[in-house]
Amino acid sequence: MQILTPHVYWAQRHGEIFLRVELSDAKVGQTSTSISCCNTINYIILSTAQGHGAKGDNEYEFSLEFLEPVQPEINHKSTQRQVDIKIKKQEERWWDRLTLQEKKPLFLAPDFDRWLDESDAEMELQAKEEKINKISVESRVRKDPYLGLKKGYLFMYNLVQFLGFSWIFVNMTVRLFILGQDSFYDTFHTTADMMYFCQMMAVLEVVNPLLGLVKTGFFPAMIQVAGRNVILFVIFGSVEEMQNKPVVFFVFYLWSTIEIFRYPFYMLACINTEWKLLTWLRYSLWIPLYPLGVIAEAVAVIQSLPIFDETRLFSLPLPAMLGHSLSFSYSLQLYLVLMFLGLFINFRHLYKQRRRRFRSRKRKVH
Numbered sequence: 001m002q003i004l005t006p007h008v009y010w011a012q013r014h015g016e017i018f019l020r021v022e023l024s025d026a027k028v029g030q031t032s033t034s035i036s037c038c039n040t041i042n043y044i045i046l047s048t049a050q051g052h053g054a055k056g057d058n059e060y061e062f063s064l065e066f067l068e069p070v071q072p073e074i075n076h077k078s079t080q081r082q083v084d085i086k087i088k089k090q091e092e093r094w095w096d097r098l099t100l101q102e103k104k105p106l107f108l109a110p111d112f113d114r115w116l117d118e119s120d121a122e123m124e125l126q127a128k129e130e131k132i133n134k135i136s137v138e139s140r141v142r143k144d145p146y147l148g149l150k151k152g153y154l155f156m157y158n159l160v161q162f163l164g165f166s167w168i169f170v171n172m173t174v175r176l177f178i179l180g181q182d183s184f185y186d187t188f189h190t191t192a193d194m195m196y197f198c199q200m201m202a203v204l205e206v207v208n209p210l211l212g213l214v215k216t217g218f219f220p221a222m223i224q225v226a227g228r229n230v231i232l233f234v235i236f237g238s239v240e241e242m243q244n245k246p247v248v249f250f251v252f253y254l255w256s257t258i259e260i261f262r263y264p265f266y267m268l269a270c271i272n273t274e275w276k277l278l279t280w281l282r283y284s285l286w287i288p289l290y291p292l293g294v295i296a297e298a299v300a301v302i303q304s305l306p307i308f309d310e311t312r313l314f315s316l317p318l319p320a321m322l323g324h325s326l327s328f329s330y331s332l333q334l335y336l337v338l339m340f341l342g343l344f345i346n347f348r349h350l351y352k353q354r355r356r357r358f359r360s361r362k363r364k365v366h
């Protein structure tokens, strides 16, 4: 019996190579790899398989020198029609061709049943990854017996904040339409109680990530809540002269504009729902609003400096030889620097969140 070469069909994925050897009822005597130089394995030799091929019952063998190293374990399965061989690549990478030599051996051809080009294979890989992630998230989620309670709490928290900020926003808008610029001067007296309530509640936004209830970073939330509360309780709340300045209007309006979109977005997330327009607004409105908000807050701080100097409110008592006391305005000047540092940190954070959100959505669309 002469030894012949069977027809071999191939296809690849990023991590694997598939070979289909056209031999029916084959008895594979030995499927082995041999070691080439430097201990890297890049050969496959199928030797003395007995089977029924193009030229009838015979012994068949072939060898291939792969373009890049592969792992030594070879998976093969003989069926009535063919021998299927699966080999893992040493490195997960797309190969330009199967063999080291550029000229394709005559017995080798693409396996069009399995053939995918690189981008299709990438999509297949992504779909697989997403399926695995979904399964692992679902199994984790199912294990948490308090999930319903946590989601219920977050939903209620977001609902209360949404209602609070909506009340502020609508109140200010209606007053702006009715009173025009005059409404700037008594924003504090008409909305401060509700703003105090909402901002005190917002402390939970720093607690929630600490308890692992939300995926928010602790620092961005802390910067946000502490930054706003300094303005609300220290600059506006404790300095009466600041309370009827127009800057209060701008600060409160900018804060509430973002929140009437952010909290409903979170509410929907709690019930696994998404409205595309709302998501877009949540992850886009901050681009103009955040810098404007920080500028408005900086104006408020700057306007309060002479008042703190004059009233000596919160000033630090000093020993007589160092002067009378250290004005709180020095701490506020330092705070002004921190504000722009905080703006930078949160701007970067929100930019990353935006990219992450829209990238993962684009993937889902494919």
Ligand SMILES: CCCCCCCCCCCCC/C=C/C(=O)SCCNC(=O)CCNC(=O)[C@H](O)C(C)(C)COP(=O)(O)OP(=O)(O)OC[C@H]1O[C@@H](n2cnc3c(N)ncnc32)[C@H](O)[C@@H]1OP(=O)(O)O
Pocket: 154, 155, 158, 214, 215, 216, 217, 220, 221, 223, 224, 226, 227, 228, 230, 254, 255, 258, 262, 266, 267, 269, 270, 285, 286, 289, 290, 292, 293, 294, 297, 338, 339, 340, 342, 343, 346, 350, 353
């Ligand atoms: C002495 C004190 C010193 C302090 C010094 C600091 C100086 C301070 C300077 C800074 C000044 C800031 C002043 C602020 C001004 C303004 O606000 S101006 C108006 C415009 N403002 C904004 O646009 C900011 C709005 N705020 C935020 O976006 C957040 O507070 C944030 C912390 C900055 C970012 O939010 P984050 O939660 O990290 O991102 P998200 O993508 O929204 O959420 C991540 C995931 O977590 C889920 N999640 C978060 N919260 C909830 C929730 N309450 N309920 C349910 N789920 C929640 C969310 O769904 C995301 O999940 P996934 O979608 O699965 O990823």
